Amino acid sequence: MMPFRRRLLGTLLLWLGTLLVSLYIVVVQILPLQQEMGSDAEFWLILALVFIAAFVFAAVIGYRIIKIHIAPIENITETAMELVKGNYRARAYEDSDIGSAPLSSTINVLARNLQEITAVREMEQERLKTLIETMGSGLVMVDRQGKISLSNKYFQNEFGLNADDIIGKFYGELPIPETFAGFIEKVFMTETPAREQLEYQSGINNRAIEVYGAPVIGSHEQWLGIVIVLHDITELKRLEQIRKDFVANVSHELRTPVTSIKGFSETLIDGAYKEEATLLSFLEIIQTETNRLETLIEELLELSRVEQSGFEVDAQPTDMKAVIEYAFEMVHSRFEEKNMKCETFLDEVYVSGDANRLVQIMMNLLVNAITYSAAEKTVTVRLSQKGSQAVVEVEDEGIGIEASEISRLFERFYRVDKARSRNSGGTGLGLSIVKHLVEAHHGKIEVRSIPGRGSVFTIYLPLAD
Structure with missing residues (x-):
């Protein structure tokens, strides 16, 4: 700032010097002239012209002062106000010949840094938004007042909701299954993490979800609300039920013919074979149950073949x-x-x-x-x-x-x-x-x-x- 002060002081001295020169002209040159001329009118006319010339010269010097020193300051002030409003693209005028050049340069560096920080922040927010929207799980956040502050498409689609209809609403007002609403209530009231598997009816279909809820803790251990993450496990539950049914049904299908074959075989061994009619009847039953076992095994093998990955037909x-x-x-x-x-x-x-x-x-x-x-x-x-x-x-x-x-x-x-x-x-x-x-x-x-x-x-x- 020292060059700026020196330039401002030099300009003021120049302006002051102009005034002193004007006074010197009046005192040294014009007053003796009055005595020679002997006319007051001519004297005051010359004096007026001298003062007008001095005023014009002083005005030019003053304009120069304003242009060099005051206008850049106003430009810097306007740029700073734009930065306060969030317009980080605003720039101050830089001129190395004026004293405020370092200040303008500093303001512009600050503006560029703010613009870069804002761009990075917007990019990170966009990435976070994309991640939340495309994640394969439902996400919903509830603030400390119990209002929905964030939800993604997965959560909205799972329960047929719209973002505009749920953001800012109390979680108890959401049209969601009672089991899920109860889980949110529990996590919100206890402020402790929890994980559960919930089932609910959606139309004519049964749905199953696994939900995890946890409190959101900010800086200084401040509780900000809760976050709920849910996964659709309907297909996993269905496959698990199919597996259970498969084991139970295979056991039953195998037990029934095996029990029949074993029972009739034991009866024949105990002496029933001596009666020809009974023997033939029992042998027919054993043959029928054996065929049934054979059919079951063949179809199990056939199903295993067609279910294998890469199975193709000769089209x-x-x-x-x-x-x-x-x-x-x-x-x-x-x-x-x-x-x-x-x-x-x-x-x-x-x-x-x-x-x-x-x-x-x-x-x-x-x-x-x-x-x-x-x-x-x-x-x-x-x-x-x-x-x-x-x-x-x-x-x-x-x-x-x-x-x-x-x-x-x-x-x-x-x-x-x-x-x-x-x-x-x-x-x-x-x-x-x-x-x-x-x-x-x-x-x-x-x-x-x-x-x-x-x-x-x-x-x-x-x-x-």
């Missing part, structure tokens, strides 16, 4: 009408046993698929229709083309399926009517095999059903090129 152009007719011939005897009819409406359609696997699919669907239909009913099979897909429909007049059971229909060993399917010798694996084989053909299977009136299984398969 070739295949006459789907011929496949359906062949499958009907294979199960014709079962239709006759229950005095049932099979009506077919088949178009000439060629699909891209494995003929043997397609026959297996149709046989399983036909057997399933026979199993869950009463005697003297009708099974209808339709084959048509829709766009680039072949459409196969198998419609029965059986017991039908409840809407809540359709989602589990293709699980291993799952049965709509357990007593009926077991009495008919079914293993509960047929539809699971069908689903995997259809998907291996890059197709899909759908089910429509009305309880008490029957079901329609629809298969979509790609057409042959």
Whole structure:
């Protein structure tokens, strides 16, 4: 600041010198002139002109002072005010020839630093926002007043909420399941971490979530609220239930024939073999149960093969009408046993698929229709083309399926009517095999059903090129 002060002092001295020179001219030059002229009018005219010239000169010097020293200060002040308002792009004018140049340079360095800090902060906030929005878990934060301060898309989609409708609202007002609301209440009131698995009803489906809640502690150990993180474990719960059902059903399916074989074998050993009629009857039962075990093992092995990663079918152009007719011939005897009819409406359609696997699919669907239909009913099979897909429909007049059971229909060993399917010798694996084989053909299977009136299984398969 010393050069600035020296320049300001020099300018003021120059202005003062101008005034002194003006006074010197008046005293030394003009006063003697008055005596020579002897006229007051001329004297005052000359004096006025001298003072006007001195004033103009002083004004020029003053303007120079303002331009050099005061205007840059005002510019720096305006720049500082812009920085206070948050406009970090504002810059002060820099001129090395003026005394305020170091101050302008310092202000500009401060502005650039603030701009860089703001840019870094905005980038970090954007990263944090992107991370929160795209994370595979639900997140919701509740402030110390109990109001929602933050939530991500996952949380909103899980409960069908909108960000504008929940931010700033009390957590007790949210339209969320009671179990989840109770968990938030517990964490908020106790201010201690907690973890639970919760289940709730969403429409006709059961949902399961794992939630973790913890208090948010700021600097100086200040409690700021709580944060809740939730994970959807519905699929894990379903798979766990499938595993439990699989173990239980396999155990039951194996125990029943093994118990029968063991019991009749022991009876024969104890002497029943001496009666020929009893011997033949028991041997027929043992053979039936042995066949049942063999079928179960074969279907378990088949299911294991089609469920393996990388399983593919040998897709070739295949006459789907011929496949359906062949499958009907294979199960014709079962239709006759229950005095049932099979009506077919088949178009000439060629699909891209494995003929043997397609026959297996149709046989399983036909057997399933026979199993869950009463005697003297009708099974209808339709084959048509829709766009680039072949459409196969198998419609029965059986017991039908409840809407809540359709989602589990293709699980291993799952049965709509357990007593009926077991009495008919079914293993509960047929539809699971069908689903995997259809998907291996890059197709899909759908089910429509009305309880008490029957079901329609629809298969979509790609057409042959």
